[in-house]
Amino acid sequence: MxxxxxxxxxxxxxxxxxxxxxxxxxxxxxxxxxxxxxxxxxxxxxxxxxxxxxxxxxxxxDPEKIKHYMGTYHSSANVRPDGAGQHEGKIRAAHLLVKHRDSRRPASWREAEITRTKEEAMSTILGHEARIRSGASSLGDLAVMESDCSSARKRGDLGFFGKGDMQKEFEEASFALKPGEVSHVVETASGLHLIER
Missing domain, CATH: 2.20.70.10 (Ubiquitin Ligase Nedd4; Chain: W;)
Structure with missing residues (x-):
């Protein structure tokens, strides 16, 4: 609450x-x-x-109105791709999160209560992945309007993090990526993610 x-x-x-x-x-x-x-x-x-x-x-x-309002007025369009200073042992990643009713916290900045099934969430995120892989959109552009994480305002940018800072599945997938690479769907207790290192 x-x-x-x-x-x-x-x-x-x-x-x-x-x-x-x-x-x-x-x-x-x-x-x-x-x-x-x-x-x-x-x-x-x-x-x-x-x-x-x-x-x-x-x-x-109204989920559609708040999504468009927040995407228009409360997102950062100019996130720097590199951080200042050294971040030894850390990587930087952005993600797009699609939650479902069985997620650890089935609510987001877009929706007070998320009722979609895991299967519906998977269908949605696979559609996002297809748009990214086809070049129709970038992960950051989609995250602003579609991600259920508050990092949507920063184009999905999570900043720098090291081992032990994120959920195990998310961390393993992130560290396995090459810079600029986008993961396939990664499942955690939070929901379904696409990750870009």
């Missing part, structure tokens, strides 16, 4: 987004708005009347 990481922050640590979208723009239920966390550099959902804040959209959100 309410993220403890948000509750632990001071409200002045957050700023209201610069534009004032209407409810019809965002697809959010009445009383809810999108704000931006300065500490995490990510958008979140806030209800000023109830003071409730959450990472996932509240129940009653």
């Amino acid at each position: 309410v993220s403890s990481s948000i509750l632990g922050q001071q409200l002045d640590d957050y700023t209201r987004i610069k534009h004032s979208p209407s409810q019809s723009d965002t697809g959010l239920p009445a009383g809810w708005e999108v704000r931006h966390s300065n500490s995490k550099n990510l958008p979140y959902y806030f209800n000023p009347e109830t003071k409730e804040s959450r990472w996932e959209p509240p129940a009653g959100t």
